[in-house]
Amino acid sequence: MARAKQRAAALQSAHGGGRVSCVTNMKTARRSPPRARQPGFAECYRNSYGRLAAQLNAYLGDAAAAEDVVQEAFLRAWQRWKQISGYEDPVAWVRRVAWNLATSRWRRIVREARLARHHRGVDVVEATGPENVALVAALRKLRPDHRRVIVLHYLADMSVAAIAAELNTPRGTVLSWLHRGRADLAVQLGSPKEGENA
Numbered sequence: 481m482a483r484a485k486q487r488a489a490a491l492q493s494a495h496g497g498g499r500v501s502c503v504t505n506m507k508t509a510r511r512s513p514p515r516a517r518q519p520g521f522a523e524c525y526r527n528s529y530g531r532l533a534a535q536l537n538a539y540l541g542d543a544a545a546a547e548d549v550v551q552e553a554f555l556r557a558w559q560r561w562k563q564i565s566g567y568e569d570p571v572a573w574v575r576r577v578a579w580n581l582a583t584s585r586w587r588r589i590v591r592e593a594r595l596a597r598h599h600r601g602v603d604v605v606e607a608t609g610p611e612n613v614a615l616v617a618a619l620r621k622l623r624p625d626h627r628r629v630i631v632l633h634y635l636a637d638m639s640v641a642a643i644a645a646e647l648n649t650p651r652g653t654v655l656s657w658l659h660r661g662r663a664d665l666a667v668q669l670g671s672p673k674e675g676e677n678a
Contacts, residue, residue, distance in 0.1 A: 626661030
């Protein structure tokens with residue numbers, strides 16, 4: 481029992497101490513029946529759902545769609561929790577699935593908007609909420625890869641190295657996307673560029 485607590489403490493400290501992780505003790509997980517692992521999933525859901533929904537809300541610009549995507553990702557994680565709970569960072573798996581679902585949804589929305597304009601000849605008007613209207617509109621105009629790294633870096637508070645690892649992209653590319661995304665965002669928001677006087 482004391483060794484299990486020591487391993488759990490070591491795993492927790494290995495993940496940055498204050499950073500929330502859904503790591504479970506593998507020794508306990510192997511001995512426990514499947515229902516006993518569900519509290520680990522519930523804890524993971526409680527600790528991660530709000531942050532993931534906020535990140536994807538910024539990416540999609542639609543809170544309801546973001547919640548749908550995150551809920552679907554967690555549903556898929558719950559169905560595979562026996563395997564996923566053994567991962568070093570199960571939240572990374574959920575985040576990846578949610579981002580993939582969000583990207584698919586984004587592509588479908590763009591495709592449907594093009595079809596609607598083509599067939600009806602009517603402009604599609606997008607509904608936005610009252611808060612952060614300018615930011616959401618500016619984020620929507622960015623390239624998807626630029627938008628994604630900006631959301632992960634500034635809203636998910638992920639380091640460049642963590643983003644590069646998650647996206648399986650070189651660090652230099654992530655830095656380039658961040659730089660270009662910030663520059664495009666500044667133009668969209670009407671902010672002066674670096675070196676210009678306001």
